Amino acid sequence: MDDSRQTRADLPGPRTVCELFEHQVRTRPDATAVRTAARSWTYAEFGRETARLAHRLSRLGAGPDTIVGMPIPRGAAALIGIVATMRSGAGCLPLDPDDPPARNREVLRDVGCELTLALSPDDRLPGVQLLDDPTLQDEPETGEGLPAPAPQDLAYAITTSGSTGRPKVVGVPHEGIVNLILASRDDLDLIRPDDAVLWTSPATVDITMQDCLMALCCGAAVAVPRQGELPATRIVHEARTLGATVLDIPAAMVGPYGESLLPRLAKAGVRLVAAGSSQLDGRGLADAAGSMVVQNCYGPTEASVAVTWYRCLSSTPQRAPIGKAIRNVRTYVLDEELRQVPAGEVGQLFLAGPALARGYLGLPARTARAFLPDPYSPAPGERMYATGDRVVRQPDGDLVFHGRIDDQVKINGFRVETGEVEHALLQCPGVADAVMLVREDAPGGTAVVAFLAGTPSADEELARRLRERLPGHMVPRFYVWLDELPLNRPGKVDRAALAEVPVADLVYGGG
Numbered sequence: 001m002d003d004s005r006q007t008r009a010d011l012p013g014p015r016t017v018c019e020l021f022e023h024q025v026r027t028r029p030d031a032t033a034v035r036t037a038a039r040s041w042t043y044a045e046f047g048r049e050t051a052r053l054a055h056r057l058s059r060l061g062a063g064p065d066t067i068v069g070m071p072i073p074r075g076a077a078a079l080i081g082i083v084a085t086m087r088s089g090a091g092c093l094p095l096d097p098d099d100p101p102a103r104n105r106e107v108l109r110d111v112g113c114e115l116t117l118a119l120s121p122d123d124r125l126p127g128v129q130l131l132d133d134p135t136l137q138d139e140p141e142t143g144e145g146l147p148a149p150a151p152q153d154l155a156y157a158i159t160t161s162g163s164t165g166r167p168k169v170v171g172v173p174h175e176g177i178v179n180l181i182l183a184s185r186d187d188l189d190l191i192r193p194d195d196a197v198l199w200t201s202p203a204t205v206d207i208t209m210q211d212c213l214m215a216l217c218c219g220a221a222v223a224v225p226r227q228g229e230l231p232a233t234r235i236v237h238e239a240r241t242l243g244a245t246v247l248d249i250p251a252a253m254v255g256p257y258g259e260s261l262l263p264r265l266a267k268a269g270v271r272l273v274a275a276g277s278s279q280l281d282g283r284g285l286a287d288a289a290g291s292m293v294v295q296n297c298y299g300p301t302e303a304s305v306a307v308t309w310y311r312c313l314s315s316t317p318q319r320a321p322i323g324k325a326i327r328n329v330r331t332y333v334l335d336e337e338l339r340q341v342p343a344g345e346v347g348q349l350f351l352a353g354p355a356l357a358r359g360y361l362g363l364p365a366r367t368a369r370a371f372l373p374d375p376y377s378p379a380p381g382e383r384m385y386a387t388g389d390r391v392v393r394q395p396d397g398d399l400v401f402h403g404r405i406d407d408q409v410k411i412n413g414f415r416v417e418t419g420e421v422e423h424a425l426l427q428c429p430g431v432a433d434a435v436m437l438v439r440e441d442a443p444g445g446t447a448v449v450a451f452l453a454g455t456p457s458a459d460e461e462l463a464r465r466l467r468e469r470l471p472g473h474m475v476p477r478f479y480v481w482l483d484e485l486p487l488n489r490p491g492k493v494d495r496a497a498l499a500e501v502p503v504a505d506l507v508y509g510g511g
Contacts, residue, residue, distance in 0.1 A: 015151040016174040017086050020217035022143050032221045035242055036076055052139035053084035054146055056129060060115055062090035064153045069108045069116035071095040073227055077131045078203045079212055081117045089147035091154030094203040107159055111169050111361045151175035157361060158206045158301050171358040176304030177209055179354050183326035185218045188309055193219035198244035200230055205490045207248050210305040232261050240268040248274045250491025255281030256432035256453055259288045266292040277491040279401055282320030286312045298322035302385050304355040308399055321398040329353040332376060333393050346402050349391045352384040416474050424469045428462050430455035433485050435493050442478060450476035451498050453484050
């Protein structure tokens with residue numbers, strides 16, 4: 001059975017990001033909306049800036065079912081662009097200006113984008129509108145006369161990697177992100193009007209939409225750090241400097257560093273940390289956090305950022321659950337025949353309800369393969385999204401992540417789940433974080449390689465302990481200790497980077 005407490009219900013009150021934001025502009029004009037180290041904007045000021053840009057974009061052709069590209073790094077300018085684009089009725093498509101220009105042009109061409117926001121002129125981009133154009137001061141500074149998007153109109157689009165080497169673009173409607181915002185405010189206590197949310201993700205990652213829009217739609221402030229990477233030490237500094245009370249951190253960072261990082265964040269004034277993007281090591285997190293709340297969340301870009309949440313407790317195990325679904329979201333754990341599996345058994349997680357994205361823009365066949373007819377829907381015509389993630393539903397209803405379907409690898413004819421090996425590695429003394437890869441270019445031929453962070457111990461001792469837990473073919477042959485495991489842009493362990501570690505660096509570990 002699914003764990004949704006509601007079917008797809010009509011959301012009361014505002015149903016678009018624009019309606020929620022404009023309500024805050026009217027009712028909290030003097031409250032701080034955006035804060036940087038250099039300056040702050042009240043809701044009235046931020047409302048005027050975004051309205052002027054929205055009117056300009058609208059006159060240039062932006063509107064419902066159009067997309068505005070935005071190759072702008074994380075910062076106040078990007079946030080103005082995101083909100084202004086939505087207020088113009090269009091969907092925004094954040095891009096990384098440091099990505100190869102040919103890749104960005106390809107993405108914009110694939111989605112039919114004819115208008116972009118930028119910080120400087122660029123002939124390689126279509127229809128560039130500059131953020132600092134002085135003539136924007138001549139535009140109206142209220143939302144009157146702007147097109148009002150419908151709940152099913154696109155709010156934003158996010159690029160994800162594609163198996164063909166060509167990026168996919170996921171289009172998310174207002175209804176999806178608004179469902180998360182309302183659940184965050186009313187059900188999960190993720191956001192309060194007196195909060196300041198630290199913007200920790202690149203603009204191109206969908207967590208940006210959750211953090212920034214959640215704050216701006218609920219009367220809180222977005223705390224914008226300086227550009228650049230945000231390692232654990234800098235996150236603490238930025239949280240303290242900007243007065244942040246809520247922030248997101250990749251689970252891959254929380255697990256290894258939680259016992260030292262969380263107390264420092266709590267001392268800096270943070271009341272809530274949300275972790276996601278990968279499996280969270282829940283051991284001791286609640287105790288380390290003290291009165292600060294640690295929430296583990298799960299959700300693919302195709303389902304409006306995050307659809308399940310779990311509050312970490314003192315009793316939380318190492319494999320922290322990803323929790324239960326938010327309002328209006330249905331979760332199914334199904335076998336290969338799309339039959340629901342009993343609690344306690346592994347199956348693929350399928351998602352349904354208003355959180356679902358429209359699909360992959362410009363890729364109808366790919367969309368049809370991932371977004372299937374929902375045979376369990378209470379209403380005809382509903383879809384469900386095949387996540388590709390393996391989960392178990394516990395008797396209490398919480399879901400536990402058990403790896404990707406495509407994490408299965410063949411080793412000497414045996415099927416191996418990488419998550420099982422990684423879980424065993426994490427039980428070894430000194431191991432704070434672990435990733436297993438199969439390297440075909442290893443000395444002596446194809447081998448299981450463990451990449452580890454923590455306090456190094458003898459490879460022979462690791463292999464001995466693993467042989468007590470795993471069959472011989474699953475015990476790594478090589479162990480590589482790193483200061484920390486590399487993370488990619490969305491905050492997950494960068495397996496591609498680990499796959500490029502020179503084979504000369506591999507040392508036989510006796511597996």
